[in-house]
Amino acid sequence: MNKIHSVCCALLFALCAPCAAHAESADMVREQCAGCHSIEKPDYAAAGVIERGARKAPPLHYAGNKFRAEWLEEWLQEPERIRPAGVVPAAHVKPSADGDLIDPASFTEHPALSADDAKSVTQFLMTLRPFDERIAAQTYQPGAIALRMGQMNFGKFKGCNGCHRDAPAEGGVSGPELYTAWKRLQPAFMASVIADPLAWDAHTIMPSAGLNDNEVHKLVNYLKALQEPQP
Ligand code: HEC
Ligand code: HEC
Known part of the structure; x- marks a missing residue:
């Protein structure tokens, strides 16, 4: 390999490696997260108000305008509940003699990511900044x-x-x-x-x-x- 060639390769790699990693984490989010979370803005008007009650997870399509990246990267590795009664409280609350009670058995654990995946997924989510x-x-x-x-x-x-x-x-x-x-x-x-x-x-x-x-x-x-x- 001559010198110019190797310099070109190094340059191309430096430019392309982040793009490839970005595309990979975008695919991962589409495959593993988009079944529950919106990663593109939903057509709220077309979906109608019933969309809110059918939601499986909070929207992520403006993640980059919402979260602190450091928190996001940590939480994705060790997710903990943020909404005491879930995204749609009616699905997790049982009436009782003492009033409404949250039913802990109605929750499933949030998928947890490895440190590497949490890092690249965070980098991708932080690019979602429509606002x-x-x-x-x-x-x-x-x-x-x-x-x-x-x-x-x-x-x-x-x-x-x-x-x-x-x-x-x-x-x-x-x-x-x-x-x-x-x-x-x-x-x-x-x-x-x-x-x-x-x-x-x-x-x-x-x-x-x-x-x-x-x-x-x-x-x-x-x-x-x-x-x-x-x-
Ligand atoms: C089975 C459905 C499901 C899948 C799959 C899922 N999530 Fe979630 N996610 C939830 C629910 C439900 C919550 C709300 C938890 C809470 O608030 O207690 C949540 C919360 C979050 C939050 C916090 C959002 C906020 O507004 O507070 C982030 C960030 C997140 N998920 C990222 C991801 C990523 C990244 C993936 C894919 C690797 C993923 N989730 C896969 C259901 C899911
Ligand atoms: C009737 C219930 C209700 C009241 C009253 C209310 N909120 Fe909220 N708030 C919510 C819900 C629910 C969300 C999340 C969006 C959703 O799921 O629709 C939210 C989201 C938020 C968020 C973003 C948090 C996150 O993690 O996404 C903040 C900050 C907030 N509210 C602050 C306030 C403040 C301050 C007040 C008083 C002025 C207030 N809210 C009054 C229900 C309420």
Whole structure:
């Protein structure tokens, strides 16, 4: 091999190896994940509102605008439940004399990936970013809030605790737990979804609370404070 040839090969390899790895992880996600998760935006209008109740898993088609990559890579290796009552609570809740109870036997374990697969799948998922502009339009800057104030606001004043937990076993179960939100989610995503949940998911069961930027930012600061308590 002459020198020019080997330089060309090295260059081609450097350019192509990441593309090949990307294509491979895209195939893997299509084969192993897309049966439950949307990896392309569904045609919500054509599917009708029944789409939400038939959902097997949360949407992943905007994963790159939503998750923190470090969290994603770790979670894919050791997945733990995020929604106490699953994606469609009605499928996991049994009525009892003491009120509705979550039936642990109704859940199946989430597939876990090897460290290598988790890394490449994370890299692929982080490229799914259809809402970059919406994220860029967010003005949230992390700030401090007293935990007690934040808690009253989240509960009594804004009613978020009707559906979300702000501590293990504290709060509602129909939405994702939020005491881990700061670790899982990009701050601008949280601000955007609290301000306008329907923009992210046309069939979400989270109502729009009609909050202004200041109110939204206070709530995100509370989610931050839950993860990183101030002294
Ligand atoms: C049998 C259906 C099923 C398959 C297959 C599946 N998932 Fe999931 N996934 C779920 C469910 C259900 C949840 C919700 C878990 C929870 O919130 O407690 C979930 C949650 C997730 C989450 C967190 C999403 C969020 O918004 O909180 C990620 C990320 C994820 N899955 C990635 C994957 C990847 C990557 C694959 C393929 C390697 C995969 N899943 C395969 C059912 C599935
Ligand atoms: C009626 C129930 C309900 C109420 C009230 C509600 N949410 Fe939600 N929220 C949800 C559900 C359910 C989701 C996930 C989207 C879905 O499955 O439709 C969600 C998603 C979120 C997310 C994204 C979390 C993730 O992991 O995807 C954040 C952040 C959030 N809500 C914050 C709030 C805040 C702050 C309030 C109070 C202003 C609030 N929510 C009020 C049900 C609710």
